[in-house]
Amino acid sequence: MGASIDERKPMVSGFGYASHSSSGIGSAHFRGRGRSHAPFKTWIWRHWPLLMVGSFGAFYLIHRLSHMGSSTSAPKATSQSAQQLRSDSSRVQNGKVRLSDLIGASIHLSEVAAHEITDVKFGGKEATEVKGKTDEGVDEPVTLADARSNSVFVNGLRELFPGISILSEETDPDLEEVGISAINGVELTHDPWLDLNDILITVDPLDATKEFTENLLHFVTTMVCVVHKGKPIAGIINEPFVKDEAAVWGVALDKATEGADLRVSHGLQPSTEDTVAGADKVVISRSHTGSGADVVSEYLPGKQPVFAGGSGYKALRVLEGDANAYVHVTKIKSWDVCAADAVVHAAGGEFTNLKGERLVYEKDDPMISGGIIAAADSKMHAWYVEKLAPLQSSHGDKHRI
Template sequence: MSGAPLTYEKMNGRSIRINRVPATITAVLLTIVLVYLLNFHQEERPALYGMLRSDNKVNLRKMLIAAVQAAQRGGFEVRDVAHTRELKERSKGKTDEGANDPFTDADARSHCVMKQGLKRFFPRVQIFSEEDKEHCKDAHIFDLDPTVLHETAEVPDVSVSARDVTVWVDPLDATQEFTEELYEYVTTMVCVAVAGRPVIGVIHSPFSGQTAWAWQGNSMSEYLKGLRVQPHSDTDHPVITVSRSHTASAKEVARSAFGDNVSLLTAAGAGYKVLQVVANNATAYLHTSKIKKWDICAGDAILQALGGTMTTLSGEAINYGPNDSPVNTEGLLATLEKHDEYIDKLSKHRSEKTAKSRRR
C-alpha cells in the first residue's frame, strides 16, 4: 500500500517511521546530484583549470599598449613638474664618475604613475623601476586605450607566460639635464623582456611629444619609421655619441679604437643617444662604464627591431631577466649596422692597451 511504513526502529525508546515514497525521492535526488558532480569534474573542471592557467599568461599586445600609455603618462607628470618649476631636487649621491645623481619630484611622480599603472594591468609580472625605493600614494591611474597605436600597426594577440616577462621602467632619463632645462635629452622609457630578451621598447620624449616604440617582428610607431634613415656604411669615419656627464674615458677609448677620423657627439640620456643612432646622427653609441638596465633595455629592443645591435664592449648580448643584476658592468656599444667591425676595433684597442701595461 502506497505510503505504508517501510520499517520501524527504536531509538531512545521512541519509534521512528520511515516512509517508502520520501526515501525513494531522496535516493533519486542524491543520484541526480552525484551525476551532476561527476559531469562537472569531467567537463567543467578542465575549463576551470584553463581559466586559471590563462591568469598566468600575459598578452603582449595589451602589454605594448600599456607600455606606451605608461611612458606617455609619465611624460605628462614630468612636463607638469617642469612647468611649475617645483622640482624639490635632492641628491641620491654621486655616480662612479663623481657626478651628482639628482632626484626630483618629476622622477617620483612619473615613477608612481608608470609602475602603478603597469602593475594594475599585470599584477603577476615582475617590474623594475629606477625609483623603486620611492613610496607611492595616490597616482593617476589610466585605462587601456588601443588608440595610442596607429591604425596600421600590426599587433597580434600573442600570449606568453607571466613568469617569463620582466618589465624595466625608467621614469625620467637624464634627470641632471632636466634640472638644467635641457629638455631635449629627457625621455621616459618602458621595456618588456621575455626570457631575458628585449622584445618591446618604448622611448617617449615628453617635451616634443614624440613616442618611439617597437615590437620586434611585428610593428613600430610611425614616428620611429620616420626617424629611421639609411645608416652610414663607412666605419673609417664614424660618429660616436658618448655621455656629456662622464665623457673622458669614452672619448679616450673612441679616439684610440677608431682613429683620428672619429667624430664625437656628446649627449645625455641613454634613450636620446639610441635615437641619435636610429636617426643617423651617430653611427654608434659608446658607453665605457657600468649602466643600469632600465636605461638601456628600451633602446636595445628598438635597435633589434630595426636590425641593429646592442652588446657589451666584448660583444656579449645583455640579459634583462629578473635573476640577473640590474646593472650592466661591461659597458655597451649600440649600432644599426657593422656591429662586429666596431667590436673588433674595440677588442684590438683593449689588447694593445693590455700589452702596453704589461711592458711597463
C-alpha cells in the same frame, strides 16, 4: 452595475494585496484584527504561489533600497603588494599577458608620465636632491618629476597587470591608483600570450635627470622595456619635451622563444648610409666625457665624439642618422639601456656589449657590465666591435668596463 471593490479578485502586492478603485489606482488592503481567519486561510491555500513570488519581490526591493547610496566600486588597495591590487581593467588571464597589451599600456603610461614631467618643470614644482654618486663620482640627482613619473608607471602597470615584475630606477612608490579605464593595444602580426612569470618590465621614469635639472630638456626621455626570459622584446621611448612627437616603440621577437621572428618599429626611420650627416660621429655620455673621448680618439680613427645625455636620446640619434654609433665603456644599469636595446634591434640595428654579445637582463641584478656598442646596422656594428676589441684585454681596468 460593476462589481464592488471587495468583490474584485485581489492582486498580490508586497505584504498585502491590492484592489482597483474606480479611478484605476491600486490600493493596499490588509486583514485587520477581529476578522474571521477561515476565508483568509482558504485564500492563502489557493494563492500561495502568488504569495511566494510577491514575497520574493518585496525582499529584493528592500535589499536594493538598503544599499542605495553605497559605493559599488572596489575599495582602494592599501598594500603595496601587486598581488593585492585589484582592477577591473586587469589584462592578466590565467597567469598570461598579451604582448600587445603590455606595449599599449606602456605607450599610454609614457604619455601620462610625460605630462607629469612637464607639469613639474613648467609648473615651478621642481625640487632636486642627490640620491648618490655614480662609479665615476658624479652626483646622481632625483627630482619630484622622477617620483611622479615613477608612480604613474609602477602603479599603472601593477593596476593593469597584477603580479608583474617591475625593475625601476626609482624606489617603490606609495600605492596610488592611476585609474586607467581603457587601453588600446597595438596591432601585431604575431601577438603572443606570455607567461607572467617570464616577464620583467624595466622602467626609467626620467632618463637624463641631470640634464633635466640643467634645462637641457631635449635629452630627457622616459623608457619602458618588456623583457621576456632575459631578452628585451619591446621598448618604448618617449621624449616629453619634443613637441608633437609620439612615443617611439619597437618589437623584436624570435621564433625560438616567442613563436615567430618579428621586427617592428614605429616613429623613426633609420638610415644606414655612410653619407648621412652623422657618419663620422660617435655619441657618448656627457657624464663620462674623459673615458669616452679617450676611447674615440685612441681606437676609432676618423670618428668624432658627440657628448649627449640619456641612453634613450643616444639610441634615437643613432637610428635617425645623427650619429654613426653609441659607445659606452663603463658599467650601466639595465633600466638605462633596456628600452634602447629593444628599439634598436626592432629597427634592424645591433645593441651589444663591446664583445658583440647580446645583453641579458635579470630580475635580481640591474647592473650591466662589458660596455655598449649600438649601431644602425650589422656591418657598422662589426667594425666597432673589431676596433674596440683591445679594450677587452689591455685596457679594461683603465676604462672600467
